[in-house]
Amino acid sequence: MSDTGRRVAIVGSGPSGFYAAEALLKDDRNLQVDIIDRLPTPFGLVRGGVAPDHQKIKNVIRVYERTAGNERCSFIGNVMVGRDVSVADLQRFYDAVVFTCGAETDRTLAIPGIDLPGSHTATAFVGWYNGHPDYRDLSFDLSGETAVVIGQGNVAVDVTRVLAKTVDELAGTDIAAHALEALAESKVREVHMVGRRGPVQAAFTSKEIRELGELGDCALHFNDQADFDLGPACRAELDDAGNTDAQRNWKALGELREAGPASGCSKRIVVHFFRSPKELAGDGRVQRLTLEKNRLAGDAGDQWAEGTGETVEMPCGLFFRSVGYRGVPIEGLPFDDRRGVFPNQGGRITGGGAALPGLYAAGWIKRGPSGVIGTNKPDSTETARNLLADLEGLAACAVPDTGALLAQLRDRGARPVSYEDWRAIDAAEVARGAAAGKPREKFTRVEEMLAVLD
Numbered sequence: 466m467s468d469t470g471r472r473v474a475i476v477g478s479g480p481s482g483f484y485a486a487e488a489l490l491k492d493d494r495n496l497q498v499d500i501i502d503r504l505p506t507p508f509g510l511v512r513g514g515v516a517p518d519h520q521k522i523k524n525v526i527r528v529y530e531r532t533a534g535n536e537r538c539s540f541i542g543n544v545m546v547g548r549d550v551s552v553a554d555l556q557r558f559y560d561a562v563v564f565t566c567g568a569e570t571d572r573t574l575a576i577p578g579i580d581l582p583g584s585h586t587a588t589a590f591v592g593w594y595n596g597h598p599d600y601r602d603l604s605f606d607l608s609g610e611t612a613v614v615i616g617q618g619n620v621a622v623d624v625t626r627v628l629a630k631t632v633d634e635l636a637g638t639d640i641a642a643h644a645l646e647a648l649a650e651s652k653v654r655e656v657h658m659v660g661r662r663g664p665v666q667a668a669f670t671s672k673e674i675r676e677l678g679e680l681g682d683c684a685l686h687f688n689d690q691a692d693f694d695l696g697p698a699c700r701a702e703l704d705d706a707g708n709t710d711a712q713r714n715w716k717a718l719g720e721l722r723e724a725g726p727a728s729g730c731s732k733r734i735v736v737h738f739f740r741s742p743k744e745l746a747g748d749g750r751v752q753r754l755t756l757e758k759n760r761l762a763g764d765a766g767d768q769w770a771e772g773t774g775e776t777v778e779m780p781c782g783l784f785f786r787s788v789g790y791r792g793v794p795i796e797g798l799p800f801d802d803r804r805g806v807f808p809n810q811g812g813r814i815t816g817g818g819a820a821l822p823g824l825y826a827a828g829w830i831k832r833g834p835s836g837v838i839g840t841n842k843p844d845s846t847e848t849a850r851n852l853l854a855d856l857e858g859l860a861a862c863a864v865p866d867t868g869a870l871l872a873q874l875r876d877r878g879a880r881p882v883s884y885e886d887w888r889a890i891d892a893a894e895v896a897r898g899a900a901a902g903k904p905r906e907k908f909t910r911v912e913e914m915l916a917v918l919d
């Protein structure tokens with residue numbers, strides 16, 4: 466079938482945005498697909514979340530580059546939907562809009578002292594070391610000896626590892642220069658990673674936990690060997706043939722415990738299970754953390770942590786919480802406040818239970834913040850399939866013209882960035898990195914990125 470002139474905007478250029486674009490561009494109705502992002506740089510958390518010492522994971526960008534190279538696909542960066550352009554505006558220029566804007570804020574952790582200086586979200590620290598412009602100007606006081614990370618997902622492990630690595634271990638990565646400089650002066654010697662449930666329920670992957678045992682100058686300890694004495698419900702969970710993640714973790718943890726902590730290291734990581742933070746305290750800033758010991762309640766496969774009332778206080782100079790992400794509402798769209806997502810059925814955004822014509826979601830804003838990069842591919846493909854099934858019935862937009870949208874944006878003072886512009890920024894970053902022996906030296910301010918283009 467030839468070009469039907471149908472047009473789709475995708476809001477968010479992370480993995481789910483690119484996987485949605487890839488699926489839509491394959492359709493033989495030859496759709497035009499424009500990917501809009503609030504940053505001048507594409508690729509979402511692959512650039513701003515994935516740890517700098519995990520460069521290989523970032524190779525997935527090559528797949529997205531192929532999609533961006535399709536002549537029916539455009540990138541419109543540095544344009545924030547809800548600020549520079551409204552949802553209603555977008556519907557004037559596109560027959561359908563797919564929101565793939567991720568989960569850019571955090572769940573709260575309501576404990577006394579959580580707002581003391583020295584208490585941070587993992588999101589902020591990750592954004593800071595990855596050079597995300599939103600977090601560029603933060604500073605983290607690394608002058609204390611003890612840091613605590615709450616959470617046991619892969620993000621918590623990333624934060625723990627970055628704090629525990631030597632500067633030499635980080636120097637050849639694309640870590641932001643300001644972060645490397647600050648980490649070079651870090652006095653942090655102990656990093657405690659704390660999870661509320663046990664080793665069988667931990668959300669990290671075996672690959673990530675194994676890495677904590679392979680650091681250059683850091684010994685890995687487990688707080689309490691008794692945490693590995695499994696009760697019948699944990700044993701049943703572990704024996705469940707479908708629970709391969711837990712089985713891999715159990716194997717990795719067993720091997721790490723058997724190997725024991727490396728000797729002669731100047732830093733240590735301590736992994737705690739069955740503990741929850743109860744209170745942060747200190748004189749004008751975080752100095753102490755109270756943890757409560759937990760036990761598990763409920764049946765195998767559905768066990769939750771319950772406080773025992775037994776508490777322990779520990780020194781804590783720096784506190785990070787990594788307890789989950791949440792989507793951010795956009796004006797003009799319904800929002801499920803409990804789950805932090807756009808309510809949807811199979812990616813069709815719903816209001817009052819009914820699908821809203823022409824509005825779709827994919828990725829973390831559709832299903833919540835879970836899964837790895839690859840998990841977004843089937844998720845986005847489902848949304849694209851439903852959009853394509855609806856396409857015939859969707860009204861044609863009033864102004865089927867990307868140029869008209871760009872003109873409107875410029876009139877309103879926005880400075881849209883094209884994919885060619887991004888390539889110029891990319892080349893400049895790679896050149897700066899080569900001089901420093903890094904894969905790239907990121908620009909960490911939007912103005913610096915735009916200056917490359919002027």
Ligand SMILES: Cc1cc2nc3c(=O)[nH]c(=O)nc-3n(C[C@H](O)[C@H](O)[C@H](O)COP(=O)(O)OP(=O)(O)OC[C@H]3O[C@@H](n4cnc5c(N)ncnc54)[C@H](O)[C@@H]3O)c2cc1C
Nearest residue numbers: 477479480481502503509510514546566567828829837838
């Ligand atoms: C810290 C961290 C580390 C991770 N590390 C790994 C890893 O090593 N390996 C792995 O497989 N997975 C990893 N993941 C998971 C993976 O990053 C996610 O599965 C994936 O990025 C989710 O894709 P997404 O497209 O839904 O969201 P995102 O990647 O967050 O992309 C959302 C995009 O939307 C844009 N946006 C947001 N709001 C607007 C708006 N209003 N207007 C325009 N644009 C907007 C953002 O700028 C962003 O580019 C990690 C996640 C985190 C948080």
